[in-house]
Amino acid sequence: MADQAAPRRGPRTLVVGLGNPVLGDDGVGWRVADEVEGRLHAAREAGRRIPDVEVERLGVGGLRLMECLTGYEAAILVDAAEFPGRPSGEVRSCSFEALADHAAGHLDSAHDASLRTALALGRRLGADLPARIDTVTIQAHRTDEFSEELSPAVLAAVPAAAAAVLELLGTEAR
Amino acid sequence: MERITIDPVTRLEGHGKIEIFLDPDGEVANAYFQIPELRGFERFCVGRPVEEMPTLTNRICGVCPEAHHMAAAKAADAVYHVDPPRPAKLLRELLYSAFFFTDHTTHFYALGGPDFVVGPDAPAAERNILGVIGKVGMEVGGKVIEARKRGHDVIEMIGGRKIHPASAVPGGMTQGITEEQRAEIEKFGRWAIEFGQFSLGIFDQIVLGNAAYKEMVLSDGYTHRTYYMGMVDPNNKVNFYDGQVSIMSPDGQRVGTYAPAEYRDWIAEHVEPWTYLKFPYLKKVGWKGFVDGVDSGVYCATPLSRLNTADGMATPLAQAAYERFYDTLAPKPESGGKRLVHHRLATHWARLVELLYAAERVVELATDPEITSSNVRTVPTEKPTEGVGTVEAPRGTLTHHYWTDENGILTAVNLIVGTTNNYAPMAMSIKKAAQSLIHKGTVVHQGLLNRVEMAFRLYDPCFGCATHSLPGEMPLQVAIRNSDGEVIEILSQNC
Numbered sequence: 001m002a003d004q005a006a007p008r009r010g011p012r013t014l015v016v017g018l019g020n021p022v023l024g025d026d027g028v029g030w031r032v033a034d035e036v037e038g039r040l041h042a043a044r045e046a047g048r049r050i051p052d053v054e055v056e057r058l059g060v061g062g063l064r065l066m067e068c069l070t071g072y073e074a075a076i077l078v079d080a081a082e083f084p085g086r087p088s089g090e091v092r093s094c095s096f097e098a099l100a101d102h103a104a105g106h107l108d109s110a111h112d113a114s115l116r117t118a119l120a121l122g123r124r125l126g127a128d129l130p131a132r133i134d135t136v137t138i139q140a141h142r143t144d145e146f147s148e149e150l151s152p153a154v155l156a157a158v159p160a161a162a163a164a165v166l167e168l169l170g171t172e173a174r
Numbered sequence: 175m176e177r178i179t180i181d182p183v184t185r186l187e188g189h190g191k192i193e194i195f196l197d198p199d200g201e202v203a204n205a206y207f208q209i210p211e212l213r214g215f216e217r218f219c220v221g222r223p224v225e226e227m228p229t230l231t232n233r234i235c236g237v238c239p240e241a242h243h244m245a246a247a248k249a250a251d252a253v254y255h256v257d258p259p260r261p262a263k264l265l266r267e268l269l270y271s272a273f274f275f276t277d278h279t280t281h282f283y284a285l286g287g288p289d290f291v292v293g294p295d296a297p298a299a300e301r302n303i304l305g306v307i308g309k310v311g312m313e314v315g316g317k318v319i320e321a322r323k324r325g326h327d328v329i330e331m332i333g334g335r336k337i338h339p340a341s342a343v344p345g346g347m348t349q350g351i352t353e354e355q356r357a358e359i360e361k362f363g364r365w366a367i368e369f370g371q372f373s374l375g376i377f378d379q380i381v382l383g384n385a386a387y388k389e390m391v392l393s394d395g396y397t398h399r400t401y402y403m404g405m406v407d408p409n410n411k412v413n414f415y416d417g418q419v420s421i422m423s424p425d426g427q428r429v430g431t432y433a434p435a436e437y438r439d440w441i442a443e444h445v446e447p448w449t450y451l452k453f454p455y456l457k458k459v460g461w462k463g464f465v466d467g468v469d470s471g472v473y474c475a476t477p478l479s480r481l482n483t484a485d486g487m488a489t490p491l492a493q494a495a496y497e498r499f500y501d502t503l504a505p506k507p508e509s510g511g512k513r514l515v516h517h518r519l520a521t522h523w524a525r526l527v528e529l530l531y532a533a534e535r536v537v538e539l540a541t542d543p544e545i546t547s548s549n550v551r552t553v554p555t556e557k558p559t560e561g562v563g564t565v566e567a568p569r570g571t572l573t574h575h576y577w578t579d580e581n582g583i584l585t586a587v588n589l590i591v592g593t594t595n596n597y598a599p600m601a602m603s604i605k606k607a608a609q610s611l612i613h614k615g616t617v618v619h620q621g622l623l624n625r626v627e628m629a630f631r632l633y634d635p636c637f638g639c640a641t642h643s644l645p646g647e648m649p650l651q652v653a654i655r656n657s658d659g660e661v662i663e664i665l666s667q668n669c
Contacts, residue, residue, distance in 0.1 A: 022218065022233045059233065060337060063284065063303075063322065117302045124307065125315050146218035 011054040014072040014130070015165055018079040020059050024147045025088075025140035025154045028161070029078045030057045032138070035162035036078075051169045066118035066129070075130040076168050078161060080154075081137035088141035089153030093164045096133035136164045191651050192626060194608050198657045200615025205605035206448055207630070216587045224253050224558060224582045225344050231574065231589075232338045239338045240273035240329065241567035241592070242574070244415065247342035249574040252435070252561025253582070254344045254554035261547035262346030267415040268359065268539040269332040269339065270565070274414055274532040275366050276325030277568045278477075278525050281634050282373060283318045286522045289628050290381045294390070295621050310376060321369050324362045328536075331355050346551030356546050363536030367491065370530030374495055377526055382502070391519040392503070395610040396629065398602055399424040399466045399516050401456055401473035403595065404480030405566045406431065411488035412480050412531065414566040420483040421456065424468050424516070426508025428483075429458070434564035437573055441590065442471075444598075453598045454590065464602050472602070475570035475595035476633055477524040482514045489538065492531035499527055518603055521632045525568075558582040567592035569634040593635045603629040608652075617654060623665055626652060 017033025019026045037055045044050045058068060069075050077096065096115075122129050138161050141151040150158075197203040215234065222230065227246040232239035244266060251258060258266075284303045288296075292305035300308075307315040326336070332351060333339025341348045351359070381387045390396070402422040407413040410420065410431075418431040421440070432440055443452035444461045455461045455471035462470040473479075487493045503520055504513040515524075539545060557580050564573045570592030577586040607629040611618040654663040 020233060022230070058337060059239075063280065063319075064337070067319070067323065067326075114302075117304055121303055121307070121315055122319075124304070124312065125319060127319070145214040147214065 012052045012073040013054070013169060014069060014075045015053060015055045015169075016065075016068070016075065016077050017055070017057045018059070018061075018065075018077055021057070022146055022148055024142045024145055025138075025150055026080050026143040027148070028080045028138045028140065028150055028154050028158065031150065031155075031158050032078045032136070032161040032165065033057050035158050036165050039162060039166060053169060062115055063118045063121075065115055066122050066127075069119075069130055069133070070122065070127050072130045074132045075134070076165055077133065077135045078165060079135065079137055080140040080143060082140055082143070083137075086139045087153070088139050088151060089157035090139040091136065091157050091160045091164055092139075093134065093136045093168065096135050099135045099137070134168050136161050136168070192604060192653070194612070194652060194654045195659070196612070196615060196654065196656050196662075200613070200656075202605060202609045202612050203657070205601065205608045207601055207604050208449055208451075215589065219587045220584050222584055224250050224576055224578050224584055227574070227576065227584075228342050229338065229340050234589075234591075238273075238277065238567050238569070238592070240270060240333070241565055241572050243333070243339050243342055244270055244565045245563045245567075245572045245574040247344065248416075248563025248565065249561045249576050250344040250563070252563060253558045253576050253578055254561070255556040255559070256345040256552050256554040258346035259547075259549045259552055261350065261544045262550045262552075263416070264539050264542055264545050265332055265347050265350065265550065266342055268536060268545065269329055269341075270415050271532045271535040271539065272325050272328040272332075272359075272362070274568060275370075275529055275536065276322055276329070278529040278532065279318060279321045279325070279369075279373070281568070282522065282525060282529070283314070286525070286631060286634070287376075289624075289631070290387055290522070291376075294624055294628060298624070301624075310380070314376075317369060317372070321366070324365065328359050328362055331359065343551070345554045348551070350548050350550045351546055353546055356540055360537060360540040363533060363540055366533035366536060367530065370526070370533045371491065373529060374526050377523055381523070391517050393517075395606055395625075396519045396603070396632075397516050398474070398518060398599060398606070400470070400599055400602075401429070401459065402479035402482040402514070403473050403475040403571055404483035405564065405571060406484050407488060409488070410485040412484040412486075412528070412566075413488070414528075414532070416565075419564065419571060421473070422479075422483040422512065422514065423510060424466065424508075424514070425510040426512035426514050427510030428512070429456075434573060435562040437562065437564070437575075437590070451597050452594070453601075454595055455598065464598055464605070466602070472598045473595065474599040474633075475592065476521050477528050477568075478515060478518065478521040479570075480566060481524045481527060482512075485512075487527065487531045489531050489534035492527055492534055495527045495530055499523060518599075518632055519628070521634075525634075569593050570595040593633070596633045596635065600630045600633050600635060603633075612654070615656075617663060617665075623652060 015036055017029035019029040021027035021030045033055050040050055138157050141154055192207045195204045227250055228243050231242040231246040234242050283306055288301040288305050291309050292301050330336050334341040404420055405413050405417045406420045407417045420431045421429040423429050440457055441454050442457040443454050445452055456473055459471035487496045500513045503515045507513045558578045560577045562575045572592045573590040575588040576584055578584050604626055607625045611622045652665045653661050656662050
């Protein structure tokens, strides 16, 4: 029987689609989150094994994002990225620590602490933060004009990005 | 100075990119800065129903969605010619006060404060909230996280959603609050007042208690005598949610107050060839360039401006803090009669006075007998036309202006966002900071980027007004050009 005093924990892994859904390719993280959710649902309906996962869509960075990650054992951040000289729609997957030295979208904010600083703060304060944070990034083409449309190469990359998330989840849903 | 023309096709672009032009003697002639501007929002909105705007516009920005949500709801009220019932206005202001408390807390502890607490010359990697904790103690970090969590819980309680509130609609609110929620919010407010006093205490101890920092705050390098803008209530006290916009001259005279709908009689926009940004200025004074003084229409809209344009704060503890602020920094009135603080670094202190006001206002609103009323909406019945909604965003006066057809479908949209008001003052502050560190062509490298960053950080600028932000800590690049326009040095951090 479970320890009654233990805090109730939610799902073990949080998948976060990051971005602004009305800012062109900046919204790709949300689209990937939709796709991941759809595939997990389909897999569940088909009776396949589904990991203990929650899917969120957020438009925040830094401290706010760190606060949203508390209580999960693992997290996967899906975001538009602007790596210099990379082709639009390129999907890359790596740990947050490895990414932190490179270019990425919302993981930092001019208006907040960076996520790296925020995570360090949270850990120093004893927050229940994920032991592992992975990222899946999609190289954006256009993020400076309001639109609900993704550019073609970025739209075409959504299934591959969703597959990368599911691979990180280790699920049969992919 | 040799004239340098920058082809509009190659206008400056980039995140936090600053260009400093020297004259033939090697002194700073001009400093330009550029921030990315997002395009196409008006085009994106036209054709949509106006009632979508409160939830759509809060997607413009991941930093202050609450401000856009409120300005949009107020503009939509005006479009439908509907006056929300009093309980709805109380609830909106309650949500908004919790938001101000949370946002100002983040700025002071994570962004502005580190410059002082850790020190203006500390490496950029240490000027963050971790550095603050290292200096002031671990418990401060815990308090900041608690302040944010409790503030966000209240915003969610009233706003109906965790991050982007959705409850303000044309004519009022979609929902009220229960007595249990009210009690919880009151408890938060009382805790927040203590936190506000604690934060002012830290400022006292770290900044005012340090002669070198106090000297820096009062130094000419961080002083500008411009006009000020801020919203006031009927008693000319600071108000974030509603009121008239007050304009104060640099010599302490109230030039006037206007209803938000009259903003176009007061504000015009100046265009420069080197940037896509437009620089708002006071129409009645006129554009005279990036200069201080009563003849220059440049105005500033920040926490410092709000204190300068008002006659005081509407709550007792914040009023006491307001008086102490002026007693310390501006003991004598200007020739026009009002005491003004022109020291831009004092904006950090003004922000804490506002933080305390926001906390006190939470308690006032949460203990209003009507706050739990279920009368939270007047359903619009009039034909929609045109409307303006203004609130004070943490970083300046925010105005939304909508035009619709008779079915409430948007035909035009105009926004003046908080940071936009401060484009000209920010450019002036950057130039002055650069002037203090570059003489006869010799660049004082140590501290240049920090000082320049401090000059615009105090404005709490929201770059791009979007959730999108570039990698790393905030990138900053300063290019220094000689009088022939050639780049002689590039300094950068986090690029």
